[in-house]
Amino acid sequence: MTTVGAPRSTLAERLRRLLPHEAVIDDPATLLPYAYDASFWSLRQQRLPDVVVVPRTTEDVQRVVRFADETNTPVIARGAGTGQTGGAVAAQGGIVISFARMREVIEIDRANLQAIVRPGLVFNDLQAALAPHVLFFPPDPGSGRACTRGGMAANNASGPHAVRWGTTSAYVLGCEVVLADGSVIWTGGARSKALKSSSGIDLAKLFVGSEGTLGIITTLRLRVQPRPPARAVVLAGYERLEDTVRSLDDLFAAGMLPSTAELLDTSAVTAIQKWQPSLGLPDGEAVLFIEVEGTPDHVLSEVRYVDEIVRKRASVTRFAEEEASVARLWAARSGLAAASALAHPGKHRIFAGEDMAVPLTEIPRTIRRAREIGAELGVAVIFYGHFGDGNVHSAILIDPEDTDEVRRADELADRLHKLAIEVGGTVTGEHGTGAVRSRYMRAEHGDALDLMIRIKKALDPKGIMNPGKLYGEMSRGEPL
Incomplete structure (x- = not known):
């Protein structure tokens, strides 16, 4: 699966014929922040997009995706860039769609316990909008001050309260999705306000956690809950x-x-x-x-x-x-x-190997073995996490200018991912796969990865939707 893409010099010019002039960004200095997310991988890779577009409507997104389909150009959806796996970085160039201007709360339906929102809505802003209705959205990531609802859905994010309330996928009742050919569908029924359904395949769950590789979510219908007092x-x-x-x-x-x-x-x-x-x-x-x-x-x-x-x-x-x-x-x-920075002066927290989830009974063995690996490699690491659902976070602390320490940190992250699989866990409990963890998908999922790839090819035959992410061997051979 390959993508060719339109020549860089013409992308912005042609997109400005489809969108307002100010919605298209191609100035290199302005593009630079879009080369990164919170991952250590992105800080080193510096994958600059060819152009960034900032739509206001679903129709704007459709125009961009149709253009990408016609020109075989990669297209990557982006929220706030708080992800820790390179998931919203243009790994192979192309068009980044920023949802910074699609952040409305369209509706809050107190009586039916749901809200309809745009993907660029910041998590804390959603909670503030729900508060007067004595409602809240339970999954609560640590980056809630900045992360967006679309990004949370893309990664199936959660947080400390998942042990009782579950993950984002449990609260997405339906979503509007722009597919790779520019067509639009509503999952969960375009007019439905039901809180549950056994009518057909739950397509919303297909897109939640797919990291923008199957389609781009432009509206979400969310289940919300009464807030405990x-x-x-x-x-x-x-x-x-x-x-x-x-x-x-x-x-x-x-x-x-x-x-x-x-x-x-x-x-x-x-x-x-x-x-x-x-x-x-x-x-x-x-x-x-x-x-x-x-x-x-x-x-x-x-x-x-x-x-x-x-x-x-x-x-x-x-x-x-x-x-x-x-x-x-x-x-x-x-x-x-x-606190970590104070405990280890001169070191900086990096996000790598930070999100394994393991069976509850394996937590002690996992942390003890992870400590041993860190000590063996001479890399400082702090362990904490959402104990109630087995999500063990590791804060790796290094001097990013020390090339040998960076190499050892890379080895530590690799061995932590493999340890998670070895004890019957997963390489990511809530942060997603992205580019960073794509290489472990075969080891974790076995032949089930083949079915994921078949679904990807069926929905995105040209491979333009966030290429280089999630599917392991479909990364077109580029270094991850």
Whole structure:
């Protein structure tokens, strides 16, 4: 599968015949930010798009995609560029479609628990729009201040609350999609406002998580939920990682499903303590943040019940019920990136090998083995994650100017990906595959990858939709 593309010199000129002049960007200095996302890969590859377009309507997107189809030019959808895998970078040149001007909340239907939004809408802006209706969108990525709804759908993003509420795919009821030939479809029924359906194949789920390789989402119909009015957190310290797994199993055995169960291993605890010593996090090999949500009376009862269960195995527990105290604990957890930099002066956090998800029972073995690999290679790494669903994040810290340390960090990321597969997990729990993890798709999915490739070829026979991503051997032989 190859793409030829129109000559670079004529792309912008021809696109300006289809769109307003200001919607087409081809100035090299202005194009430069589009060569990157948050991935370390993109910082080194510097894949500049030939042109960026900034549409306002679905019809604008159609015009661009039809042009791309006619000229065999790659076309890449982009939200805020917060992705960590090179997914929104023009790996093979072409046209980047930025959704910076398609960020409307079209409708909030309180009675039917849904919202219709554009893909460029920032996550936190959606939450702010839902708040007066006492609603919220449950999947909550750490980049919520910047990431967009379209990007979340493309990667099937989630966050700390996935253990109770699930991932983005569970909340996309339908979407408007521009296909590779420029035609438009609505999945989930163009006029439907049903919250569930068993009518045919759920095509919305086909596009969620496909990273813009099958089509470009231009509108989303989302399921939203009533926002719980209260929350509380139990903070538990453990002498051994294995006891964290046993505590979580104790909660499940008691019929308890917390809204979050976040893990900080000893490296993360040390970093946060250096940054905010007044928090007084427990010593030991690991700390769990376990949150419960509900009505105020329910939360008061639940947090005490959780504390009673986990203290059987934890060396120390305490709980926070006041919102200010809960918010302070979450701020410390969210500030782990800043804490990491203080703990390792002169080093910078890179996003590589950072998103494995493994069976809950394999978390201790995975973290211990990952620590050993980091120590063997002489690379600093901090482990934390969404413990309740097995999502282990690794913060690799290096000096990007040290070429040998960069090489060792690359090896560490590679071995972490392979470790995740070895223990029965996945190379990505919520950040997506993109260019960075494409090479591991065959090892993880086996022959099922062949079916994914057949679907890709059926929907995008010319291979113009975000080429070089997701499908492993369909990356046209380019280095990833």
